[in-house]
Amino acid sequence: MDQGKLKLKHGVTNSAEISSASSVVFPRKLDSRVRVDVLRPKKSRSRKDKEDEEEILVIKGIELDRNKFVKFDVFINDEDDPVSRPDNTEFAGSFVNMPQKRSDGKRKSTVLRIAITELLEDLDADDDDSAIVTLVPRAGTDDVTIGGIEIQFAS
Numbered sequence: 001m002d003q004g005k006l007k008l009k010h011g012v013t014n015s016a017e018i019s020s021a022s023s024v025v026f027p028r029k030l031d032s033r034v035r036v037d038v039l040r041p042k043k044s045r046s047r048k049d050k051e052d053e054e055e056i057l058v059i060k061g062i063e064l065d066r067n068k069f070v071k072f073d074v075f076i077n078d079e080d081d082p083v084s085r086p087d088n089t090e091f092a093g094s095f096v097n098m099p100q101k102r103s104d105g106k107r108k109s110t111v112l113r114i115a116i117t118e119l120l121e122d123l124d125a126d127d128d129d130s131a132i133v134t135l136v137p138r139a140g141t142d143d144v145t146i147g148g149i150e151i152q153f154a155s
Contacts, residue, residue, distance in 0.1 A: 027061060030072060030144040034135040040151050044127050050117050053153040057092060057133065059112040061147015066108045070097040070140040074114060077132035078125040089134075090119045097140075109147075116151070 024036045040055070057074070064070050074092040093114045120126055133149055 026148040027063070027145045030135060030137050030141040030146055033137065034146065036133050036149055037130045038133050038149050038151055039130045040128065041153065043129060053155050054115045055117045055120065056152050056154050057114045057116045057131075058150050058152050059095070059114075059135070059146060059148075060150070061145070062095065062110050062112060063107060063145040063147070064097055064110075064140075065106050065143055066097070066100045066102060067106055068097070068140045068143070069099055070144055071095065071138040072141055072144070073136045073138060074112070075134040075136065076116060076119055076123065077134070078123040078128060088123075090123055092116060092119055092133075094138075113154075 028034065071094060073094050075089050076092050077089050095112045120131065125131060131151065135146065
């Protein structure tokens, strides 16, 4: 192996592969894994703030064929971890579309919202400016487009 190259093990990612939200162009096809550094609107929130407002990861503009089975998983990492591995990554949730035989059009657009306040606490990432979000295609995602990823608050 060339000494200038880093050999990556299954489930391990070099942090150099992470793109900032501003460098990833959306909309984007989900034909491969997408890793993006998403800015958080607020950080270091008090316990009361967390009780009043939930931090929400929003994956918007999910365009897909309503007649196809689609699944992708969502993972979050702490921005301070130089390498992403199963032991320092939190599973946030999955998006699943069950086929719907409808005659009113084949494509649909939807949004996935995932509460992440506790997940960020588990990662000790509450003081971080951003969170690393990874979308991992599992099935039927060749024709899926993602419109954008952001973090919002909901009360």
